[in-house]
Amino acid sequence: MKAKFTGHDTFPLRYGWLFKAINHLNSNGKFSSSDEENIRHSIVELGVGKNMVKAIQYWAESSNIIKNERENGSYSHVISDNGVYLFGNGLDESGKDPYLELAGSIWLLHFWLNFNRDQLTAYRYFFNYANVQHFEKSKLVDDCYEDAKRLVKNEIGNSSTIKKDIDCFLNTYSKKLNTGTSKKSTKVDEDHFTSPLSELNLIQENGGGFYISNLSERPELPVEVFTFALLEFFKIETEESNVSTIDFDSLLTKPCSPGRIFRLSESGLGQKLDEIQEFTNKEVSWVDSLGLRQVNVSNTAKNNTINYLNNYYGKYNV
Known part of the structure; x- marks a missing residue:
């Protein structure tokens, strides 16, 4: 990388x-x-x-x-x-x-942007490697700088370079609220409401350089986009083997996994897997029994990834 x-x-x-x-x-x-x-x-x-x-x-x-x-x-x-x-x-x-009129398209772009193991950016660091839900921007800069030394093989520049990238990342993903004592002074800063990715509400600015990015259930994430992301991740994880299963924890915590990129909680991933099982007629299924949690992917699902995504756009006749 x-x-x-x-x-x-x-x-x-x-x-x-x-x-x-x-x-x-x-x-x-x-x-x-x-x-x-x-x-x-x-x-x-x-x-x-x-x-x-x-x-x-x-x-x-x-x-x-x-x-x-x-x-x-x-x-x-x-x-x-x-x-x-x-x-x-x-x-x-x-x-x-x-x-980009449909919310699913924004989620899809978010996945494409962060589904990358070749180049490390501030946003890919945050969504694939950072383990924080409440953070201070200055601490995120320090963590990214230190971890980048371990993760990449080329020169990473100085911390001021990373700070600029993190500033850009946060302005891309978060909505900055200017709050005052009266209702009239509470408004969204238009300079920080220019990116479609801020619509996903994955990061919220809390004032004073502090931010919140909770892991949650993401009911607003379309199951079709989640299915596409899971299958794309499954392909790169199993490309050197002929297995048909992947474990729950890999889907939750590994870099480029849907759990990581979509900021899913453990229960949120479980709910999405329940949805995907019904949506794909068990072409993608999972078990959670006696400590075993794994997902099974059929060849039909693996070879027809784009069809699941097409179902999303087919609902809107676009």
């Missing part, structure tokens, strides 16, 4: 940015940090400044909706399968939810 605590120029993910990134590539635009003509074209087409162009590219890459591919000796960005699925390719395939 490599450290990647820069690239967004401290801009949190904003509404419309991912659609802009896909639309830019669909219109034969290019993301480039060195070709001045392409940079100027991106600034005009995306309608933002140079630094925001870099931030849009960063978030699109990090959420795995675009990727950098080598072709004819040079690298260029293309839309990934994830990007085509959600946003479309501008040609013969329309996206499931290009304007």
